Amino acid sequence: MRYLLCIALLLLAGVPASAQKKPLTHAVYDSWQSINERYLSNDGKWVVYTITPQEGDATLVIEAVDNSYKKEIPRGYAAEITPDNRFVICKIKPLFSVIREGRIKKKKPDELPMDTLAIVAMGKDSVLRIPRVKSFKTPERGTGQWLAYLQEKSLPPVVTQPDSTTQLNNLLHLADSLTRVADSLRNKADEAKIKGLATLKAPKKEFKPKPGEPVEEGTELVLRNLYTGEEKKFPLVSDYYFSKPGNAFVMETSRSNTDTGRKAAVMWFNTATGKTDTLFRGFNDAKSFALDDAGSQLAFIAERDSSTKALQKFYKLYYYRTGMDSARMRVDRKTTGVKNGLTVSETSVPEFSKNGQKLFFGLMAVRKPKDTSLVDFETARLDIWHYNDDYLQPQQLVQLNYELQRSYKAVLNGDADKVIQLGSEDAEFITIPDDDDNVEYVLANSTKGNRKESQWLGFAKKTAYIISTTDGIRKLVNDKQRYFFTISPGGKYVIWYDAARKNYFTYAVKTGTITNITKSIKVPLYDEEDDHPDDPPPHGIMAWHQNDKYVYVYDRYDIWQCDPEGKKLPYNFTNGHGRFCKIVYHYTPLSKNEKFITDTQVVALKLFDEVNKEHGICFHNMREKFNDYDATSECQYGLLVLQAKDNPKRFLYTIESYRFSPALIVHLDTVVIAKNVDPNGSKPIYWDSNMVRLLYVSNPQQKEYxxxxxxxxxxxxxxxxxxxxxxxxxxxxxxxxxxxxxxxxxxxxxxxxxxxxxxxxxxxxxxxxxxxxxxxxxxxxxxxxxxxxxxxxxxxxxxxxxxxxxxxxxxxxxxxxxxxxxxxxxxxxxxxxxxxxxxxxxxxxxxxxxxxxxxxxxxxxxxxxxxxxxxxxxxxxxxxxxxxxxxxxxxxxxxxxxxxxxxxxxxxxxxxxxxxxxxxxxxxxxxxxxxxxxxxxxxxxxxxxxxxxxxxxxxxxxxxxxxxxxxxxxxxxxxxxxxxxxxxxxxxxxxxxxxxxx
The missing domain is CATH 3.40.50.1820 (Alpha/Beta hydrolase fold, catalytic domain)
Incomplete structure (x- = not known):
């Protein structure tokens, strides 16, 4: 285990304690800044963060952890560090003052300045700026060489108006030319009459087909190789996606309002070969694109039969796998397994299982279209409240859009064309296990039959089912529970907290066995100090262990490691040290992809001392036994703690106190201890720059007040x-x-x-x-x-x-x-x-x-x-x-x-x-x-x-x-x-x- 105590910073040093300081006023607000975006490169050598005022222009900072490089990008935001640690990509906002002036003049959005894209090579001073960029994307994994960005609509050509003298001369020349042309035509007509020839007639107009209904045209997309600088451009792109490893790039293009031969299309670009294939063409609308983890399969929703203004559209699910000539339709409302009255949901994004063998998507009810023959001013408008409604009318109206778009999860297994419906009106909330390769079962939560009483209970009781993805057969897990049921990452167990019995229970998916896994824990697992006239809430589940080996739950202070089968007694992971010392331990995930705890990883635990209100943080190696840790200091840690993916000893976080403004810290490799430093800076600061580095301290002007x-x-x-x-x-x-x-x-x-x-x-x-x-x-x-x-x-x-x-x-x-x-x-x-x-x-x-x-x-x-x-x-x-x-x-x-x-x-x-x-x-x-x-x-x-x-x-x-x-x-x-x-x-x-x- 490695420990980290709050670094007592010399933030308030520099102004003598006896100096007369100014009082704060309402005029100082905009001078106060915050540390917003924070990123740590995979190798842990680079940090990117933004310094943002309450109102005004932010600054994006790119900094080397070893203090060898620092680059500031005025107004930079939405940054990404490429997976190979070589580039930072970000957008640059227009000047706040320019946008403000435009709003004062009531300019339209497309008349205001647009964002600029910035590309920075790590360690280099130059910045490549590309104006008028709407969005950009990079692959989540892979080599890091690819960048795609979508540009804004092209500006109309600027027409320079000539001065009045030039305009007058041009008009005189035009009039003279027209006179000569008229005289020539009149002479030719007279000659023709003399010769008995027919007079000249205007040629017939060439037939041109009527263009289709106007569409929102896409704009130019640029796919850039960051290593070589080479760019490939694609016109009329509406949306685009990288596969996670970056081996595939998918684009949706719109049809053209001026070129009737250019139809909407879905295209696939192979980043390894540089080959572009058209997968699908001639549709009205395509959306909800999803690629599998390997980047070899694509699913999306499309509709190609209706007009853009049709009141009722029926979407279909399309599928493509590398090697196919084109995408093919897999599901429509007539497909086997799709119940009458349902169709493919246009709002639910498809999702592949981890191994790519199952394709999940949504079905939704076919709703009666609005009768356009009715005249609005002759039609009554009212809400009808009924005593048996699930929810009161105001709640129904707030949730209206959600209900109109409600989807029921369904699945396709492999190449089978039969749909297995999983979700339904009484199994409305479907959860797919995070780390189950083939997803044999999903979890369904339902509140059906219990919604009315939520008016006075404040919650609707839940019923849970396990549903087979192979045949759709479901099994009851439990019912009438206050809290939602959840499923383990590997899909082996369902877990819930029983508010009445004040314990956690698991359901083994294979055997159907229900086990009270916390009954031997003698301390409360619920909020001991809750003073509401209701069942106290639980302290919650921390995380699951890899392969569903254990589940970790909290009491007020400590963390318990529990066997989901109930065969082993719960183990106090933090040795009971939390309750003994009145210190609260709480787990903090180090990345958004941290789905479970592994045997070898380093976990971050935040500490809170209930007695003196101090905070601390420790990084525990799961290979080692947990050591008692009670080193807290007079500060608080930010919610977000980041770990370098390829350098697990390196962390990025913020610390703060009522004394000093948030500071950005990078934790390097070893222990650092520094505490109880006088806030006026009169005592020395003990910390080793080889162990930790202070990157940025916000609001140095505070010392003046x-x-x-x-x-x-x-x-x-x-x-x-x-x-x-x-x-x-x-x-x-x-x-x-x-x-x-x-x-x-x-x-x-x-x-x-x-x-x-x-x-x-x-x-x-x-x-x-x-x-x-x-x-x-x-x-x-x-x-x-x-x-x-x-x-x-x-x-x-x-x-x-x-x-x-x-x-x-x-x-x-x-x-x-x-x-x-x-x-x-x-x-x-x-x-x-x-x-x-x-x-x-x-x-x-x-x-x-x-x-x-x-x-x-x-x-x-x-x-x-x-x-x-x-x-x-x-x-x-x-x-x-x-x-x-x-x-x-x-x-x-x-x-x-x-x-x-x-x-x-x-x-x-x-x-x-x-x-x-x-x-x-x-x-x-x-x-x-x-x-x-x-x-x-x-x-x-x-x-x-x-x-x-x-x-x-x-x-x-x-x-x-x-x-x-x-x-x-x-x-x-x-x-x-x-x-x-x-x-x-x-x-x-x-x-x-x-x-x-x-």
């Missing part, structure tokens, strides 16, 4: 239990001063101590760095809930925390406020009915009336809200008619007359989670009662703000609001007087009253 410190604070709740939360203080904190404090909360956040929080415009909540930098204290308490008492639970946690801080000499107890969004917004709305200790409050998207919200709809999903109140977040635990008193007791609206705290509400009119009228109900009640209340309603915005312009606006108003009530700053006009509808879009009201003039 008054940043924050963070710590865990523990206190006693009113009920006597201990809780904890996060306290954020300014970097220049002075215990002799008094500070205003804002308490922000949702549920539990104390585990996020070392998360880096960037200054950025907020979608809904306070930006902690911004407020702390400007002299606020921010406390984020954990909230502990009791069934039926969500409001009082918030009071027990939040108000007890506020009372605790009033005893601190550096807290101004008269200048405390609360803020929350969504569930946090509800709790804010409730708390101000129970206490007057806060000087101000802000509630985003709050539920104010549980009795009206209970039967409402989450419009983003169409789901009814009953389950949320009875079993999940709201934690009431009963239906409205069972305990109406609890719904009234926990609804702020019914205690609105008790409110004396100024309240700002943000609730947007396109909120898809909390009905917009909840904010309106509370606002109108408080307004009638003469309370100080304001509501911000961003038009067309969702639950959380999406558009950056609105986020900026809200962030400014939130600062102005709290600055006024907690710091005594002048009121902005919107707060003092509001902004009437007649001034909407003209007067934003953000000017301070003392500075306002007209």
């Amino acid at each position: 008054n940043w924050l410190t963070a710590e865990v604070v523990k206190w006693k709740l009113f009920d006597g239990k201990q809780s904890e939360g996060l306290l954020f203080k300014p970097e220049n904190f002075d215990a002799k001063k008094k500070y205003p404090m804002i308490l922000y909360f949702y549920e539990k956040n104390s585990d996020d101590l070392y998360v880096y929080r960037a200054p950025e415009p907020s979608p809904s909540v306070i930006n902690i760095p911004l407020f702390v930098s400007n002299g606020y204290l921010v406390f984020v308490p954990d909230i502990h809930y009791k069934k039926g008492e969500p409001g009082e639970s918030a009071y027990n946690s939040v108000v007890s925390a506020a009372k605790y801080f009033t005893k601190m000499p550096w807290v101004d107890s008269t200048k405390m406020a609360i803020q929350g969004q969504s569930w946090g917004g509800y709790q804010v709305a409730y708390l101000i009915t129970r206490t007057n200790m806060f000087a101000a409050a802000e509630a985003g998207a709050p539920v104010s009336n549980m009795t009206s919200a209970y039967g409402g709809i989450r419009w983003g999903t169409g789901v009814n809200r009953q389950a949320q109140y009875e079993r999940t977040q709201s934690r009431i635990g009963y239906s409205l008619w069972q305990r109406p008193d609890l719904y009234i007791k926990n609804s702020p609206l019914f205690r609105a007359d008790k409110v004396n705290t100024p309240l700002l509400i943000m609730h947007n009119d396109a909120d898809g989670a909390v009905p917009w009228y909840q904010g309106i109900e509370y606002f109108t009640a408080l307004r009638r009662l003469g309370k100080k209340v304001w509501m911000l309603q961003y038009n067309g915005e969702d639950h959380n703000l999406v558009e950056r312009k609105n986020r900026k606006d809200f962030s400014i108003r939130l600062s102005q609001y709290f600055d006024h009530f907690l710091k005594g700053a002048p009121e902005p006009h919107w707060l003092a007087e509001g902004v009437p509808a007649t001034s909407k879009g003209v007067d934003w009201g953000t000017e301070l009253e003392e500075k306002r003039s007209f």
